[in-house]
Amino acid sequence: MAGDWFADAVMYEIYPQSFADSNGDGIGDLRGVIDRLDHIASLGVDVIWFNPCFASPFVDAGYDVSDYLTIAPRYGTNDDLVELVEAAGKRGIRIMLDLVAGHTSIEHPWFRKELHADGPDPKGDRYIWCEQLPASTWARAMPGTPAWVESPGPRRGYYLKNFYDEQPALNFGWARPGGADQPWRDAVDAPGPLRNRQALKDIIGFWLAKGVAGFRVDMAFSLVKDELSDEGRAETVSLWGEIRRWLDDAYPQAVLIPEGAEPRVGESLAFDADFFLVIKEAHASLFDNHAAGILPFQAPREPFFDAEGRGSTRPFLDAWTAAKAVDPGRPIVLSTADHDYARLRVGGRTAEQMRSALVFLFTWGSVPCLYYGDEIGMRYLPDLPNVEGAVCNPLYNRAGCRTPMQWDSTANAGFSAAAAAKLYLPIDPDPQRPTVAAQNDDPASTLNFVRGLISLRQAHPALRARASIEVLSEGYPLAYVRGGTHLVVVNPRREAASLAVPPATPLLAEGVTTTADGLRVAGFGYGILALR
Numbered sequence: 001m002a003g004d005w006f007a008d009a010v011m012y013e014i015y016p017q018s019f020a021d022s023n024g025d026g027i028g029d030l031r032g033v034i035d036r037l038d039h040i041a042s043l044g045v046d047v048i049w050f051n052p053c054f055a056s057p058f059v060d061a062g063y064d065v066s067d068y069l070t071i072a073p074r075y076g077t078n079d080d081l082v083e084l085v086e087a088a089g090k091r092g093i094r095i096m097l098d099l100v101a102g103h104t105s106i107e108h109p110w111f112r113k114e115l116h117a118d119g120p121d122p123k124g125d126r127y128i129w130c131e132q133l134p135a136s137t138w139a140r141a142m143p144g145t146p147a148w149v150e151s152p153g154p155r156r157g158y159y160l161k162n163f164y165d166e167q168p169a170l171n172f173g174w175a176r177p178g179g180a181d182q183p184w185r186d187a188v189d190a191p192g193p194l195r196n197r198q199a200l201k202d203i204i205g206f207w208l209a210k211g212v213a214g215f216r217v218d219m220a221f222s223l224v225k226d227e228l229s230d231e232g233r234a235e236t237v238s239l240w241g242e243i244r245r246w247l248d249d250a251y252p253q254a255v256l257i258p259e260g261a262e263p264r265v266g267e268s269l270a271f272d273a274d275f276f277l278v279i280k281e282a283h284a285s286l287f288d289n290h291a292a293g294i295l296p297f298q299a300p301r302e303p304f305f306d307a308e309g310r311g312s313t314r315p316f317l318d319a320w321t322a323a324k325a326v327d328p329g330r331p332i333v334l335s336t337a338d339h340d341y342a343r344l345r346v347g348g349r350t351a352e353q354m355r356s357a358l359v360f361l362f363t364w365g366s367v368p369c370l371y372y373g374d375e376i377g378m379r380y381l382p383d384l385p386n387v388e389g390a391v392c393n394p395l396y397n398r399a400g401c402r403t404p405m406q407w408d409s410t411a412n413a414g415f416s417a418a419a420a421a422k423l424y425l426p427i428d429p430d431p432q433r434p435t436v437a438a439q440n441d442d443p444a445s446t447l448n449f450v451r452g453l454i455s456l457r458q459a460h461p462a463l464r465a466r467a468s469i470e471v472l473s474e475g476y477p478l479a480y481v482r483g484g485t486h487l488v489v490v491n492p493r494r495e496a497a498s499l500a501v502p503p504a505t506p507l508l509a510e511g512v513t514t515t516a517d518g519l520r521v522a523g524f525g526y527g528i529l530a531l532r
C-alpha cells in the first residue's frame, strides 16, 4: 500500500524555533538541525516532522503562512531545506512538513488582494466573506472567540477565520450563511474553492518534488464550512479523497496525516463520529498527547499515568477502538507530547514515572512520536510570556512546552550563541536541567532509556504498529500482549500490583518479579517480556 513505510516508523517532532540556532540570532533554524542530525540519528527515529517553517508573520508560531512556497528567512532558504532532506536521508531519516491547509495569514497576498478589493473577486473569492453577520455562529471556531471577524477594510463586511483573527479561513466551499433553509453560498466546485483546491495540490507537489516524505495536515477537518449539518464534513472528506487519489498516483510513498481528526478523549464519541471520518482518506491519524491519558492538562479526569492511580485507560481505549474501526490497518500516531500541550515531564513527574509512560508509548500498537526534548525529560515550564501566540486558551500557555532544546552546559544550554535576553524563549532556568551532553554518557539516563526502547522496538516487529494488541488488564497495572508473542506491563502508580500472566522472559524491565502464577510489578515498574 502507498506510504506503507510509515507503519513501522518512529517520528520525531521538531518545533523549529527551539531546536538549534546556528547563526546566533536567538531563534532555531534549519542549519542548526543539520548540525544536530547525529543526535537525532542516535535515537533511531525514522522521520522528523517540523512545525510550519514557511514565510509567516509568526502571529501563531508559523501556523499563519504568508507564502507556502518559501522557507521563512529566520529558518534559512529552500536550498537549506533540500540540503537537510539530503543530509537526513543519508542517515535513513525522512523529513515531513506541516501543511496548514485551512487558513493563511492575513498577510498572505491572496488575502491582501481580497481585502483591498471593492467586492467579490470575479474569479472567485479564496476566502469566506459576508456583508452581514450570519445567523450561524460557527461554534467550533477556535480558540473560543467569534468566528466572523469584521474586515479592517477597505473591503467591507466580515471574513471567517479558522483560529486567531489573523488566520482567515480559506474557501473550499461554504454553506448556508443565513441558516439551514438557505442554499449553499459557494459549492465546492465554485471558482474560489476550485482555485484553492488546485493551490493545495500545487503546494503539496512543490515540496514532495524536493524530496519531502509527506505532511502532518493542520486542521484537516476545517476545509468545507458547514456547521449546520454533516454535509460540510462529507464534502471535506471527498475533497481529501480526491487529493489522496492524485497523491497515490503521483507520489505513492508520500503520507498525509491529518491533525484534529481523531476522537478526543473526554469528548463524546458521538460528537466525534463524523469529525474523525476525515481520516478515511489519510494514511494515518494523530492522537494528541493527552488522548493517551498521559497528561493531566485538559483531561476532565485524572490521567492514567498518575502516581496515586486515580486514572483510567477506558476513555483512551474507547477512542482507540473507535478510530481503529474506521480502518484497522491505518496507523495511529501517539505522541509523548507536542507543541500545543504540556510535556511528558509535567508537574512533579519524575524520570522513574516517565519510564513507564515511555514504555507504553513505544510498545502500544501505534506509531510513536517523540517530541524534541522529551528524550531527555525536559520539563514543562509554567508562566512563560505569551510569545507568538502561545496563549490561545485561558487555561493554558503553550510556551511552556516550546522552550529551547538543552544540549549541554555551555551558555544558553548550547542552543544559541545569542545573549540570553535575545532568545526567542528563555532556557529552563533550573541549574539541574537535563542536557543531551550529560545524559549521553549516563547509561541510566532517560536519553539512553529512549534509545534502548526504540532499538528494542525496531528489533521486534511484534512491538510495532502493525502487530495485534490483546489487553489483559486495563487498570493498574496495564498489561497487553503484542503480536501474540510479547507481553507488556506498566504500573504508573506508586503502589505495587500483581497479576496472573503466562510465563515470560523479561527483555527490558524494572521492578518486575515473578510470582507463583504471574508477576508482581513494583510502583512505577514496567516490563517488556517475551512469552515462553
Ligand code: TEU
Pocket (backbone or CB within 6 Å): 060, 063, 064, 100, 142, 163, 218, 219, 259, 260, 339, 340, 341, 392, 393, 396, 398
Ligand atoms: O491546532 C489545532 C487545535 O486543535 C488546537 O485547538 C489545539 O487543540 C490547541 O492548540 C490547544 O492549545 C493546530 C496547531 O497544532 C496549533 O499549534 C495551531 O495554533 C492551530 O492549529 C492553528 O493553526
Ligand code: CA
Pocket (backbone or CB within 6 Å): 020, 021, 022, 023, 024, 025, 026, 027, 028, 029, 074
Ligand atoms: Ca537562527
